Amino acid sequence: MPDRVPVLAANWKMHKTIEETERFLAEFLPRAPGSGPEVIVCPPFPSLKAAVEHCAQSGVRVAAQNMHEEPEGAFTGEVSAPMLLEIGVDGVIVGHSERRQHFGESDEALARKVPAALRAGLEPILCVGENESQRDSDETEGILTRQIEADLADVPDDRLADVVIAYEPIWAIGTGRTASPDQAQEAIALIRARIESRSAEAAAAVRILYGGSVKPGNASELITQPDVDGALVGGASLDAGDFAAIVEAAA
Ligand code: PEP
Numbered sequence: 597m598p599d600r601v602p603v604l605a606a607n608w609k610m611h612k613t614i615e616e617t618e619r620f621l622a623e624f625l626p627r628a629p630g631s632g633p634e635v636i637v638c639p640p641f642p643s644l645k646a647a648v649e650h651c652a653q654s655g656v657r658v659a660a661q662n663m664h665e666e667p668e669g670a671f672t673g674e675v676s677a678p679m680l681l682e683i684g685v686d687g688v689i690v691g692h693s694e695r696r697q698h699f700g701e702s703d704e705a706l707a708r709k710v711p712a713a714l715r716a717g718l719e720p721i722l723c724v725g726e727n728e729s730q731r732d733s734d735e736t737e738g739i740l741t742r743q744i745e746a747d748l749a750d751v752p753d754d755r756l757a758d759v760v761i762a763y764e765p766i767w768a769i770g771t772g773r774t775a776s777p778d779q780a781q782e783a784i785a786l787i788r789a790r791i792e793s794r795s796a797e798a799a800a801a802v803r804i805l806y807g808g809s810v811k812p813g814n815a816s817e818l819i820t821q822p823d824v825d826g827a828l829v830g831g832a833s834l835d836a837g838d839f840a841a842i843v844e845a846a847a
Contacts, residue, residue, distance in 0.1 A: 606833030677716035768808025
């Protein structure tokens with residue numbers, strides 16, 4: 597099995613102005629590891645360029661929280677991959693449950709967005725996960741299978757490992773309720789098995805993260821599960837000290 601480099605990604609959602617981004621990075625970057633895990637910050641669009649400039653010499657990478665699949669066009673309010681690349685952005689979160697829930701992001705759209713990001717040279721971080729009632733009615737496996745199959749349908753097998761996947765059970769996002777290490781491991785192993793049904797090589801290499809109320813106190817037990825390759829962190833990533841502690845737990 598290849599060594600998978602862990603990924604720790606900070607999803608700031610609609611938080612942090614440019615000034616707040618700069619303040620965060622001034623505190624966080626001196627604590628960021630020079631090597632080891634891949635560390636990514638995902639600020640809102642207006643703060644991306646400042647983040648890219650501040651992270652330039654650090655090894656910390658910058659990703660956006662959404663993109664449109666077309667390179668340009670009459671899509672008011674949207675931002676494209678070439679626009680993100682032009683300002684030095686490295687990756688993009690797609691399919692976050694908040695975008696699926698509040699902005700109608702569908703599996704059909706994701707089937708176009710993920711390959712569009714890859715073709716453009718951005719690292720996609722694809723979020724998947726079940727809600728509470730789906731888990732309670734034992735639908736988790738079916739939901740994850742459907743999302744993985746649909747969202748990655750048009751990604752060639754030899755590019756599957758270039759996608760970072762984040763398993764984010766919706767009932768654990770922003771709720772303070774974390775999946776147990778066993779629940780995270782089980783769901784992530786299942787996702788890896790779906791990738792394996794297309795390519796054993798990709799399944800061994802693809803990084804699959806856990807996201808949902810990760811904090812300095814629980815990061816280590818989640819990240820050390822055999823199939824868990826890091827974390828996508830929301831609330832706790834807003835604090836430079838907390839995010840640094842989570843990164844240190846993985847290093
Ligand atoms: C997220 O929004 O991706 C997330 C995991 O949020 P939180 O860590 O706050 O649950």
